[in-house]
Amino acid sequence: MSPNPLPVVARYGARTAGLRWEPVGGGFSGAAVWRGTEPDGTPRLALKAWPADFPPSRLAAIHARVALLTHLPYVPRVHATPGGDTVVVVAGRAWDLSSWADGEPERGEPSAARVSSAAAALAAVHAAWRTSATGPAPAVLRRLGVIADWDANRPVPAGPFGDAVRRALRTLPPFLAVARSALQPWAARPVPLQPCLVDVWPEHVRFSGNAVVGLIDFGAVQTDHVAVDLARLFGGFPGPSRLGAGLAAYRAAGGRCDESDAFAQLLADTGVACAAAAWVARGGPPSAAPRLTALLDRLSP
CATH class of the missing domain: 3.90.1200.10 (Aminoglycoside phosphotransferase (APH), C-terminal lobe)
Known part of the structure; x- marks a missing residue:
């Protein structure tokens, strides 16, 4: 069963306010991804539930690597909660929020x-x-x-x-x-x-x-x-x-x-x-x- 993203969305406060969330897949790993769109359909954010066995500490380490790439416009930005957390753990599962990647x-x-x-x-x-x-x-x-x-x-x-x-x-x-x-x-x-x-x-x-x-x-x-x-x-x-x-x-x-x-x-x-x-x-x-x-x-x- 796909996890419920709404309790996680709420953790991000104003950043996710007013967006509509639709599932867009997640691959073979057991991950799940949702796209957050504006009312006019413009995609803004990607919310990802990582596989159940993916350690939050490993995800935090990946975020530290991605933080070194903020000068590259094609690398999605990882967003933090108002409390400064880039990894959110809900129901024992790690989640993160990033900007939506354009293009095909x-x-x-x-x-x-x-x-x-x-x-x-x-x-x-x-x-x-x-x-x-x-x-x-x-x-x-x-x-x-x-x-x-x-x-x-x-x-x-x-x-x-x-x-x-x-x-x-x-x-x-x-x-x-x-x-x-x-x-x-x-x-x-x-x-x-x-x-x-x-x-x-x-x-x-x-x-x-x-x-x-x-x-x-x-x-x-x-x-x-x-x-x-x-x-x-x-x-x-x-x-x-x-x-x-x-x-x-x-x-x-x-x-x-x-x-x-x-x-x-x-x-x-x-x-x-x-x-x-x-x-x-x-x-x-x-x-x-x-x-x-x-x-x-x-x-x-």
Whole structure:
């Protein structure tokens, strides 16, 4: 059952007064999102109920990272209650309120101008979060962990998700074997590390014309190598890979990616099979069947 947003809305006082609230989804994680609109239909705010197991302390840490991006107009602002809290906990669940992100995601093959704009937006985020830390890339270790946990004899659930799981059990083993061999040399190799978005898919980047006007969903922010964001975003568009063009535009915009393009390509190439394996291990939810199927389709010749 979807949680009731109205007790949370009331916590924000005048900021939310007079707005109408309508549910707009929330993805596969168990989150739920509402859009707050003016009486004339203009969207103003996004209210998010985070998954029930998402710690409020983690959300507060994410807000601290996002606060470093207030100079970037395409990053939604996180709003506080009159008491100064950016995280509201109601019925044991963490909530937050942010400005509504305008624009629309690219649903087809992006133009060169949109690739350049997205790369520049990502470079600016990374520049604000840059550190001097080094260590093995967590993206590599996560992928190796998914491969190590792969179980081809796992129970298959019923329904459409079960159909996708059966296909994955047939399809994934050779891809995971290749991924293990390719990733292993990087398992102990130190690389530059800093906060990254980690889960930045094309649908999270909003455009108006060729300009980026919105960048949403910071829920997976964690320390990693910047190539994980480049691989996920530019390897996620349909059609021919935009990763090479994205990397060139990223560096032209001042982004630092010290490793060769081959490292980002490795993360892109192994990310699809490992993401599919992670969905299988997660066991759903049933609504994730299209996402798992889409990942498997990308592995088909």
